[in-house]
Amino acid sequence: MALITNGRAIFNSYPGGFPEPGKTIIYDGKSTIDLDLVSLNGGVLVKTLELSIDPYLRTLMSQPTMGYKIGRPTYGPGIAVVLRSENEKLKVGDKFRISMMPHQQYSVLKEEQLGDLNILKNPYNLPWSTFIGILGMPGLTAYEGWRYYSKAKKGEILFVSSGAGPIGSLVIQLAKLDGLKVIASAGSDEKIKFMDSLGADVTFNYKTTNTAEVLAKEGPVDIYWDNVGGETLDTASANANICARVIACGMISGYNNNHATPLRNIWQVVARQIHIFGFHVSNQYPNEFYEFLEPEIAKGDIKYAEDRFLGLENVGEAMSRVQRGLIKAKAVVHVADEAH
């Protein structure tokens, strides 16, 4: 076999504010690879199938010391299939997930790049992209955060911001399973419809409806799952019930403005005995996570949604849209089908 194109997304410049398509990350279609002859040096040759474009990837663009390097491929959580292997953990045809998959069509991965390797079983034949969404890091984040920090009691009131995103949409469904009343916000009417379809009791578009008014009417809030930070966190704190829990999952409203919005209502933490839990998802996917979610997803009882971008040419665009809230659901870049 001969040289073929190995398309890649390349980090091109540090964004001051929002990442810009065609500037922050660019597509390089000139690189080539020989799939038969490329030497593995003990590693594996893989073909990328699906890539996850997550809000947190913005932090990898923020400083030279940590994260993306100018002129090098960007990376993030992804699924690939093994084409050749000199690593005993992986054999040809294995599908696996790692959290630092290079944004290129084909990669030779050394042992140390397989750090958090997950070989995927997929007994229900779900689309591979679910394993970077509801069955991947975002799903695990919702699952762990809810399980460890919600201390949810039936009849309590949850407020979740960015409730249509991959994390928020699972949080809504976990809370409904636990018998809570769910208030959920998002930034478009399409997202509102999606949240309604998940069983949320009160949904609203925070761009056209006043969050404080909704919470004053529908609260007080026992659990606030925070995906956005900023003003929304302040408003939730002002409408928190006594002994409320804030699950501080993410603060996307501050990612592109240097976290400019402070928390004015911090004093409510003492006044109302609020507990705030900042946490990071682990990279241990427990069996019960899959065993609980996979059949529910297969039956359609637990739902998810995706916003699919086709090809590595769209990584820059997808990154920008995720940060600007211009996506409808979990952002996935579909790179290739399983068969080659």
Next chain:
Amino acid sequence: MALITNGRAIFNSYPGGFPEPGKTIIYDGKSTIDLDLVSLNGGVLVKTLELSIDPYLRTLMSQPTMGYKIGRPTYGPGIAVVLRSENEKLKVGDKFRISMMPHQQYSVLKEEQLGDLNILKNPYNLPWSTFIGILGMPGLTAYEGWRYYSKAKKGEILFVSSGAGPIGSLVIQLAKLDGLKVIASAGSDEKIKFMDSLGADVTFNYKTTNTAEVLAKEGPVDIYWDNVGGETLDTASANANICARVIACGMISGYNNNHATPLRNIWQVVARQIHIFGFHVSNQYPNEFYEFLEPEIAKGDIKYAEDRFLGLENVGEAMSRVQRGLIKAKAVVHVADEAH
């Protein structure tokens, strides 16, 4: 017996900012009482011995609907001795504590005013004032907050603000017993000396020394016990270790300026996986609290300090000084000795 003076501290006007002596709370020496003839209507006649002047009493001065009433006596945690009793829970000579003791020399207390009655045993013959200090609400606050939320591990680093106060000074000692390195701040050299005598490893006057510099050098902080809020909380958040715990006990820096200082570093809560625990002390004094502390205090192994004011004439002055940070230690108004 005839009518005798029953001096009282009276709430006179709502303070905009700091309470002002002679204005916010005034002394009334014109009221009288006949200790033999006053009718009890099923209650108890008590003589006030010691009163606690705590930072939180400021909140009772903030709005007409809740707390102190204009023209009526102020109140707070206090110790009294029973002079006459028609209540079966109390007999003549009993010493007891309630958290809403009227600020007057003698009071007839009805059953409902005895809500959180604690009859005091005092097996080590400690001064009665300790039961509103280290063995009272402030001590219990330190004990419960440390026990439930510190998750302290030997070798970790604690930072405590207002470390010379009744709560902070016990927190320092509990942390040293658990094998932590203790950084403690306070606002005067006298307080620094006191904190040194408690075994704190690094002490500094936050008015003359830059908190950020101390924490950058001596941190990162695993546990921040926050008594003051405001800038100090922000600085502690910026110097927090991964998985730090913030025990949000009080935010006195905001009590007299409408909580004007927001928390800029709230995003660090996610970034560093910080847990913040706002809490209120319970009013359940468990036996082990006394059993642990009383002998240590009697031996002098656990220390406390008091700033004593003599007589109800000084309630207004004490309230003001507590809020302005012009006291050296636990503020106590000594009203009377046990014998009458």
